[in-house]
Amino acid sequence: MSDVPVPLTPTIRPATPADLDAIIALDQEMTGMSKPDYWRGVFDRFGNGSEGCILVASDGDRFVGFIVGEVRAWEFGSPPCGWVFALGVPQDVRLRGVGSLLFDGLCERFRQAGVKTIRTMLARDALLIMSFFRSQGMVGGPFIQLEKELAG
Amino acid sequence: MNLQMATRHALFAILELAAQPDRQVAAAEIAEKYGISLNHLSKVLRTLGRLGLVEAVRGVGGGYRFVGNARRVTLLDIIGAFETVGTPAASHREPGDDTAEGRALRSVMEEIDILTRATLSSITVETMLKMIRRSQWNAPPAA
Numbered sequence A: 001m002s003d004v005p006v007p008l009t010p011t012i013r014p015a016t017p018a019d020l021d022a023i024i025a026l027d028q029e030m031t032g033m034s035k036p037d038y039w040r041g042v043f044d045r046f047g048n049g050s051e052g053c054i055l056v057a058s059d060g061d062r063f064v065g066f067i068v069g070e071v072r073a074w075e076f077g078s079p080p081c082g083w084v085f086a087l088g089v090p091q092d093v094r095l096r097g098v099g100s101l102l103f104d105g106l107c108e109r110f111r112q113a114g115v116k117t118i119r120t121m122l123a124r125d126a127l128l129i130m131s132f133f134r135s136q137g138m139v140g141g142p143f144i145q146l147e148k149e150l151a152g
Numbered sequence B: 001m002n003l004q005m006a007t008r009h010a011l012f013a014i015l016e017l018a019a020q021p022d023r024q025v026a027a028a029e030i031a032e033k034y035g036i037s038l039n040h041l042s043k044v045l046r047t048l049g050r051l052g053l054v055e056a057v058r059g060v061g062g063g064y065r066f067v068g069n070a071r072r073v074t075l076l077d078i079i080g081a082f083e084t085v086g087t088p089a090a091s092h093r094e095p096g097d098d099t100a101e102g103r104a105l106r107s108v109m110e111e112i113d114i115l116t117r118a119t120l121s122s123i124t125v126e127t128m129l130k131m132i133r134r135s136q137w138n139a140p141p142a143a
């Protein structure tokens, strides 16, 4: 039978500059690539909450995850909708509900911004994160991604 | 994509049993709910038993229960136990496959297959149960 881990109930709050190092480190752990400049850029654009939002989960003093999203309008002809760009929870606290709380937190932000749809794009072999988004009720949407190799 | 009859029976059985983890459900009860043959369903349940997904409980009030991990078992795990999902492996050659036309056709079919597999393998039994609960809440009560 499934052994259900004890849920964590971290605080979900907007990221501050003090969270950046933890986000950069977790992203490196998940993707195998360190991208401090990229993350500083994301924080400069989104950290103040005007264009988008970065939420972090903290359990006491401990950083236990982040999610990044933004409302975008009329790209690809779509009415305003909330995009999730990145999400991560450290390995040792996974499956304890933290990802769901971060996702709910972002949905709430989007709702307050008047948006009715949340959307994301994933590698089709990223099954863990795809299973996660599906467990949150996300389903295939009306767009399909196409691409072409450009001859060099 | 059309699912074969045994596959549909297997999916219904798993969803029915996983939705009621504390109960043993009689095969006849499942067969009646979905309007399917008890005979066919019993065969399917035996296969699911061999796969370690369900367990038969004998005796009075006996029946079947789901013993897999609903948060890990995916639709592809169940469907793949009963039928081949998508086009057969590249090693299986069909007439015309080695022509330019055959290769172009194969690449289109493979694109579809990859999406099908990604979809089926990202939906767990637990996610299906959530979808079912949501549609029950949204649906008007049966007349």
Ligand SMILES: CC(C)(COP(=O)(O)OP(=O)(O)OC[C@H]1O[C@@H](n2cnc3c(N)ncnc32)[C@H](O)[C@@H]1OP(=O)(O)O)[C@@H](O)C(=O)NCCC(=O)NCCS
Pocket: A030, A031, A085, A086, A087, A088, A089, A090, A093, A094, A095, A096, A097, A098, A099, A100, A101, A128, A129, A131, A132, A133, A135, B071, B072, B124, B126, B127
């Ligand atoms: C995806 C991720 C954020 C989930 O976080 P989490 O805190 O473990 O998620 P939760 O505990 O809230 O789980 C929520 C749901 O996801 C499902 N889920 C989580 N991990 C899963 C897995 N390995 N397989 C299948 N489903 C899984 C859970 O079963 C749960 O579903 P349920 O409610 O139906 O039971 C986390 O695993 C992660 O950070 N993974 C790496 C992400 C990554 O690669 N990011 C880089 C690109 S952005």
